[in-house]
Amino acid sequence: IEARGSWLCSSMYEIPVLAIVNEVYFRMKYNYLNLVESAREKLVAKMNGFRAGVYDFKFAEFGCRRRLSREWQDFVVSDLIRDSHCVGTSNVYLAMKYGVKPIGTYAHEYVQMYQGIPGIQLAYTNKAALSEWFEEYQGDNGTALTDTLGTDLFLMDFNKLQALCYTGVRHDSGDPIEWGEKIIAHYESLGIDPKTKTLLFSDSLNFDRAQKIYDHFRDRINVSFGIGTYLSNDTYAEPLNIVIKLQYVNGHPVAKISDTPGKAMCQDGDYLEYLKNAVDYRIKEGI
Numbered sequence: 001i002e003a004r005g006s007w008l009c010s011s012m013y014e015i016p017v018l019a020i021v022n023e024v025y026f027r028m029k030y031n032y033l034n035l036v037e038s039a040r041e042k043l044v045a046k047m048n049g050f051r052a053g054v055y056d057f058k059f060a061e062f063g064c065r066r067r068l069s070r071e072w073q074d075f076v077v078s079d080l081i082r083d084s085h086c087v088g089t090s091n092v093y094l095a096m097k098y099g100v101k102p103i104g105t106y107a108h109e110y111v112q113m114y115q116g117i118p119g120i121q122l123a124y125t126n127k128a129a130l131s132e133w134f135e136e137y138q139g140d141n142g143t144a145l146t147d148t149l150g151t152d153l154f155l156m157d158f159n160k161l162q163a164l165c166y167t168g169v170r171h172d173s174g175d176p177i178e179w180g181e182k183i184i185a186h187y188e189s190l191g192i193d194p195k196t197k198t199l200l201f202s203d204s205l206n207f208d209r210a211q212k213i214y215d216h217f218r219d220r221i222n223v224s225f226g227i228g229t230y231l232s233n234d235t236y237a238e239p240l241n242i243v244i245k246l247q248y249v250n251g252h253p254v255a256k257i258s259d260t261p262g263k264a265m266c267q268d269g270d271y272l273e274y275l276k277n278a279v280d281y282r283i284k285e286g287i
Contacts, residue, residue: 007113007249014107014244018065022233022240026068035235039068042234043076046207050085055207057214059225060103061089062202063232066239073232080231090226103226105170105200106133108256109246111148115275116249122275123282125149127157139165143200147173147259151182153279156286160190168198168222174259176201176213184221194221202226 001021003013026035049055061080067073077094080086088101095102110133114125126149134141144166146154151174158169163186171179180199187194199221201213210225217223229239245265246254255266255275266272 001244003244007109007246011107011109011246015065018242018244019067019070021242022066023069025240026233026235026237030235030237032069035068035237036072038236039072039234043079043231046231047079047083049207050083055085055211057210057218057223057225058085058087059210059227060087060101061091061231062104062226062228063230064091064228066229066242067232068235076231087224105143105145108145108148108172111145112246112254112256113249115254116252118250121278123149123153123278124157126153130154130157130162134162134165141166143167143198144169145172146170146179146183147257149257149275149279150283151179151259152283155182155186156283158186160192163187163190163192163197168200170200170202170226172203172258173263174203176203177216179259180213180217180221184217187221198222198224200224200226202228204229206230 001017003010003017026032046055061073061077063073063076073091074094074097077089077091077100078098081098081100088103089095090102090104092102111126111129114120114128115122117128120128130144141162144154144158144162146169148154169183183199184194187197199217201210201223202225205225205227207227207230210227214223214225233239243265245256247267248254253266253268253271255268255272256264257276257279258264264272266275
């Protein structure tokens with residue numbers, strides 16, 4: 001499925017398109033009522049885990065794009081907000097409906113977009129994206145996404161002023177423990193107390209994985225989680241792994257490199273290799 005047009009307009013198709021594809025697939029392939037019943041049983045078990053002390057971390061519901069259905073996500077959010085461990089949802093409508101905080105970050109495609117803007121060197125497009133977001137929001141910058149061109153490159157551009165003004169950073173690929181240690185070390189190298197910042201993890205999480213990550217970092221930095229499929233579409237059926245990513249800007253290919261090699265996305269293999277070489281060169285030279 002492709003959306004063409006201005007980035008401002010075409011980018012907005014991602015959430016409804018993925019939500020529709022996912023819901024249609026599961027309604028047509030399976031007995032929907034049976035799916036809902038199994039999802040309800042699993043949701044109860046998860047929340048009982050918090051009441052029993054098995055889980056004790058904070059999280060937001062991030063499941064809009066891969067939800068079982070609109071009705072089911074509505075039920076999940078309405079149920080979760082009764083527990084203090086759930087701090088909000090990425091679904092802006094449901095956040096408004098239930099009076100909770102809408103939570104999210106800018107998308108990978110925001111950073112990718114700069115690869116298609118003339119005059120910006122490819123290995124510096126992440127720097128341009130960070131800088132313009134910083135200028136737009138004047139210190140109230142929210143959470144930065146680190147892995148569009150790899151976290152090592154991101155940290156070269158994440159200077160002290162930005163690190164102070166962004167509330168934290170989001171993990172979406174690569175080993176979460178290794179990534180978190182790298183981020184803490186970066187804050188400390190800038191003279192920033194990590195306990196004043198937040199690590200937001202959102203990569204294919206379930207509650208058991210989240211708890212292990214939380215236990216590792218809990219006394220050193222604030223930790224939160226964005227949990228999607230495991231809340232909005234956790235049934236007896238295998239969930240779909242579907243995404244939409246930016247591919248071309250002004251006729252120029254763009255790419256996401258990621259901290260997990262298998263998550264790299266680009267329709268032009270030659271361009272992807274060229275971009276990787278540009279990023280690697282800048283990191284190697286430290287420029």
